Amino acid sequence: MTLTQHAAPPEPPAVAAESVPGPARRRPPRRGPGLLLRPVFLGVVALVMLVPLYVLVVNAFKSQQEILTDPFGLPDGGPTFQYLDRVFHNAQFDIMRGYAVTILFVVCVNVLSVVLAGPAAYVIARSTRRRYRALMVFFLAGTFIPSQVLVIPVVYVLKVLGLMGTVRGFVLFETVLTLPFSIFLYAGYIATIPRELDQAAAVDGAGRVRTFWQIVFPLMRPVVATMVILNTFSVWNDFVNPQIILGPGSGLYTVTTGVYAAVSQFSTDYTVVFPTLLLAIAPLLVFFVFMQRHIISGLTAGSTRG
Known part of the structure; x- marks a missing residue:
């Protein structure tokens, strides 16, 4: 008997491994010269900013001789608080x-x-009227005028109003200095808040004043926090304006003018200078450490809201 042999089916052609589709391979990002220089640049900037602060903090706990011989070294035998107590x-x-x-x-x-x-x-x-946009440009122009340029005209105005050398006159002047940038920042943020909220409040019978304070203003918390921080720095560090407007005759000293009065007679006694300067800036440093995140969030919130 003859056995019939069946031909085996043809094998499918081999598929090259390169032709099999697969997940695209991600190439590692190229590290250009900019990415390499960025840490170096940031390190240099941080060093420039931190070295004076380090010198201030370290020398506030050292004697006069130690400051003169080794201003960058740590206190011998540990820090002493007697000079801070003297302040x-x-x-x-x-x-x-x-x-x-x-x-x-x-x-x-x-x-x-x-x-x-x-x-x-x-x-x-x-508002969509042009005059309000012109008013915005007017306020924006005020941010480019240095406060020192305005001191002399303000002194004459305050003298006429009887506010020279008073707390009210100084507070009003400092408030006016904050308005241009505050209005500019607030207006940019409010523009990102939907107008439908105003319309819904108007339907409920709320006027524009009530709509702002009860509807819009609570939504402005990030940008308001930012301006409060910036205004706090400005008022706390201001030296020229309180020195001129308040004057020695008022008997009122801010931290900066008080430091000047305290160390001007002892400019070579570093055991008075460094502790006084440290205590003058310490509250501001603590305030900045706890509030720094609000600065960036408030400045960028207006550009990220839908």
Whole structure:
């Protein structure tokens, strides 16, 4: 008997491994010269900023001889707090009173700045008329005028109004300095808030004032926090304006003018200079550490809201 042999089916052609589709391979990003130089640049900038702060902190706990011989070294035998304690009993400047006066100015300026700049920015941002846009340009131009240029004209105005050398005159002047940038920042943020909220409030019978304070203003918390931080820095660090407007005759010293009064007679006694400067900036440094995240979030919130 003859066995019939069946031919085996032909094998499918081999498929090259390269032709099999698969997930695309991601090429590692190229590290250009910019990415390599960025850490170096940031390190140099950080070093330039931190070295003076390091010198200030370290020398506040050292004796005069140690400061003169080794200003960058750590205190021998550990830090001593006797020089910081001496600052609290300085006859030329009561630092606790300086804190109280400066905090009073900071609170007053921030409250007045929000009360005045908020509604003004709301009107500018919600209006489509050209005159309001021109007003916005007018306020924006005010951000480019140095405050030192305005001191002399302001002195004459305050003298006429009887506010020279008074707390009210100084607070009003500092508040006016904060308005241009505050209005500019507030208006940019309010423009990102939907107008439908205003229309819904109007349907419910709310006027424009009530709509702003109860509907729009609570949504402005990030940008308001940013301006409060920036205004606090400005008022706390200001030296020229309180020195001229308040003057020695008022008996009021802010932290900066008080430090000048305390160390001007002892400019070569570094055991007075460094501890006084450290206590003057310490509250501001603590405030900045806890509030720094609000600065970036407030400045960028207006560009990310839908």
